[in-house]
Amino acid sequence: MRPGQRGARGRRAAVTERNPGREVSAAKALQKVRGQIRLHLLSHRTSVTASGTLHLKEGDVPYTATSRHQGTASVAIKHIPQELVKRKLLMINGDVHDVPVEVVLILKATGGPESAGSSAAMYLLDWYDLDQELILVLERPVPCVDLRQYLKEKGGSLQEHEAKIMMQQLVEAAIELHSKQVFHRDIKLENIIVETGPDVPRARVADFSCGCFARKGHYHLFSGTPKCAPPEWYMHARYKARPTTVWQLGVVLYGMLDGHPSFDTLRFLRNKLPINSELSQNCQELLQMCLSKVPKQRPTLEQLQHHPWLQ
Structure with missing residues (x-):
């Protein structure tokens, strides 16, 4: 950083050689x-x-x-x-x-x-x-990659036991963020950093550029990736923080297990992206709950944390 570049927006910190x-x-x-x-x-x-x-x-x-x-x-x-x-x-x-x-x-x-x-x-x-x-x-942890790249290196998708570890960490992360009144609003494969150095990969959340402060009421403007927006945004032009986070965690889990290159809410709502019937019953149930079209039918983050598949 050159001298004089650090300063508040609209004005630079004045620095000259004559006034050290x-x-x-x-x-x-x-x-x-x-x-x-x-x-x-x-x-x-x-x-x-x-x-x-x-x-x-x-x-x-x-x-x-x-x-x-x-x-x-x-x-x-x-x-x-x-x-x-x-x-x-x-x-x-x-x-x-x-x-x-x-x-x-x-x-x-x-x-x-x-x-x-x-x-x-x-x-x-x-x-x-x-x-x-x-x-x-x-x-920037070393070594690390984003979750999309991690999936590519794993052949496109993860086994259930691998996805379960990631999902446990992401649910815990989401609970931590919401406890601090932080609504990320754009949880997706590219915004999850995987530390690959430890024996067990560790998932962490990055890029808060679309985030805002969490509140109980509805939001009427969406900031984030449209393909990962919750159904209620398309149906009613409104959404709430925690049900949206649960939806997006479901989208991430779907991507980890299905290997589909890009989830799309509208395609999913038209039944163009079915849940893999070869997954375990508990896993299918968790996906169906997270990806429910009705926000009130989705589990809370705490209920999600205690779901049998994540135990």
């Missing part, structure tokens, strides 16, 4: 603000409410990401154009800060620095809110 003291002051001020934001979010987990949403069309690419090594750690660098950044006003110590929603969601989801590497979501190491783009620096 200003560089130190700007860096310290920014570090203090970030620290205040982290502390505020960690101590007010349930007090943040939603303020708008972004409707992305299918095929949009909201960011590019590369991997770099920072010291001995591998990190992922995510670049997001400012026109695609959703923002939230937060009052911290009497000052109003215009904070990117994705930053807020990740910090709420992961907690403090001690959770790096152990949280259900990928930990945010740092962020740079520049004039033209938002840059996120995230942890």
Whole structure:
């Protein structure tokens, strides 16, 4: 990062060779603000409410990401154009800060620095809110791949016992996120990172760009992958957080077991994507429950966690 690039949106931290003291002051001020934001979010987990949403069309690419090594750690660098950044006003110590929603969601989801590497979501190491783009620096486990690539390396699908391990971890992750009032809204194969180093692969959730703050009521704008949107969005133009998460977990499980290249809610509703009859009875039952057309007929996340197939 070149001197002078780190700063709040719309204004850069002024740094010149003639005023080296200003560089130190700007860096310290920014570090203090970030620290205040982290502390505020960690101590007010349930007090943040939603303020708008972004409707992305299918095929949009909201960011590019590369991997770099920072010291001995591998990190992922995510670049997001400012026109695609959703923002939230937060009052911290009497000052109003215009904070990117994705930053807020990740910090709420992961907690403090001690959770790096152990949280259900990928930990945010740092962020740079520049004039033209938002840059996120995230942890990147080594080795790891997204779940879609993992399936390709496994021949296109998983055996039931392998999918069960992944599903157990994802249900636990979803419960953790919702307990912190975080609604991911775009759980799919590409947004699940699989750490392949351990003896047992570990699934973690990434990319909160379509996320928002969880609430009990309905949402009337959808942000996420249309092919993974719940049926109620297409039928009634509304949906709730937890039933949508259960639906999307069902979509992920379907993809892990079926090997179909791309799930599509509308095709599924037209009975074009049947559930594999060769799966065990308990597994078929769990899929049918998660992928119920009626939200109230889907299990809660806690009921899902205790389903016989996941025991």
